[in-house]
Amino acid sequence: MNVRLTEAQKIKILNSDDLYSVMQQVLLRENKIDRNKEHFWIVCLSTSNQILMIELVSLGSVNATIVDPMEVFSFALQKRAVKLILVHNHPSGELTPSASDKEMTDRMLAIGKFIQLPVIDHLIISETYYYSFVDSGLLEEIERTSTYDLSFSQISSLKEELNTIENRKAEAIAKSMLSDGHAIEVVAKHTGLTVGQVEKLK
Numbered sequence: 001m002n003v004r005l006t007e008a009q010k011i012k013i014l015n016s017d018d019l020y021s022v023m024q025q026v027l028l029r030e031n032k033i034d035r036n037k038e039h040f041w042i043v044c045l046s047t048s049n050q051i052l053m054i055e056l057v058s059l060g061s062v063n064a065t066i067v068d069p070m071e072v073f074s075f076a077l078q079k080r081a082v083k084l085i086l087v088h089n090h091p092s093g094e095l096t097p098s099a100s101d102k103e104m105t106d107r108m109l110a111i112g113k114f115i116q117l118p119v120i121d122h123l124i125i126s127e128t129y130y131y132s133f134v135d136s137g138l139l140e141e142i143e144r145t146s147t148y149d150l151s152f153s154q155i156s157s158l159k160e161e162l163n164t165i166e167n168r169k170a171e172a173i174a175k176s177m178l179s180d181g182h183a184i185e186v187v188a189k190h191t192g193l194t195v196g197q198v199e200k201l202k
Contacts, residue, residue, distance in 0.1 A: 012049050012050050013043075013050075013051065014049070016130065016132035016134065016135050019121075019123060020123065020129075020130040022051070022054075023087050024125065024127070026041070027127060028127060034059070035089075035091065035127070036091045037059055037091065038058075038059075038090070038091065039056060039059055039088060039089050040058040040067050041054055041055060041057065041086075041087045041088070042054070042076060042086060043086075044076050044083075044084060045081060045082065045084065045120075046082060046083075047083075052080070057075065058071075069111050072084075073117060073161070074165060076117055077115075077165050078168075081117065082117065083118055083120050084112060084118065085121045085122070085123065086105065086122040086123070087124075088122075089125045090125075090126060091126075093127075095124050095125075095129065095131035097131065102138070105133060106142050106148050107148055108122075109139075109148075110148040115162065121139060122139065167193075170192055171193070171197075173190075174188075174198050178201060178202060184198045184199060
C-alpha cells in the first residue's frame with residue numbers, strides 16, 4: 001500500500017535522522033491497534049537520495065511480519081528507484097535487530113546487488129526512536145560476512161519478474177505512441193517490442 005506523503009515529506013535523505021523524522025510521522029498516523037503490529041516499508045530513493053515513494057509492503061502481527069523479496073523489488077523498480085532503504089517497526093520498543101532481521105537484510109542486500117538496486121540502510125523504528133544498520137556498522141558487517149548465494153531458481157524468478165516489469169513499461173510507452181498516431185513499425189523500433197506484440201496493443 002502506497003503511503004501518501006506531503007510535499008514537505010518528500011525530502012532528500014542525508015542521514016538516518018532525516019528518514020526517521022518522516023517514518024515516525026508515518027507510524028504515528030496509524031491507529032493504536034495497527035501500531036501494535038509489525039509494519040515493513042520500503043523507501044524508494046532517487047539518485048540524489050530524494051524520497052520517491054514509501055510503500056507498506058507487509059503488515060504482520062505484534063512480533064513478526066512476512067516479507068516477499070519479489071514484492072519489495074518489483075515495487076521499487078516500477079517507481080524507477082535507484083536506491084532502497086528498508087524500514088520496519090518493533091511495537092515492543094526494543095530496537096535490537098533479531099536474527100531473522102539480520103538474515104532478511106542479508107538476503108535483500110544480495111538481491112539488491114544482483115539487480116543493481118542497492119539497499120543502503122535498514123531502520124528498525126519505534127514511536128520514540130530508531131536503530132540504523134548503517135550507523136551501528138551492522139550493514140557493513142553483514143555485507144562483509146555474507147555467505148548468501150542466490151539459487152538458480154531464485155535468479156530465474158528474479159529475471160522473470162524483471163522482464164515482466166520491463167515489458168509493462170514498454171507496452172505503456174507503445175500504447176502512448178500508438179494513440180499519438182505513430183506507425184506500428186516505428187513503435188516496435190523504439191520500444192523493443194515485436195511488430196506482433198505492438199499490433200495486439202491496438
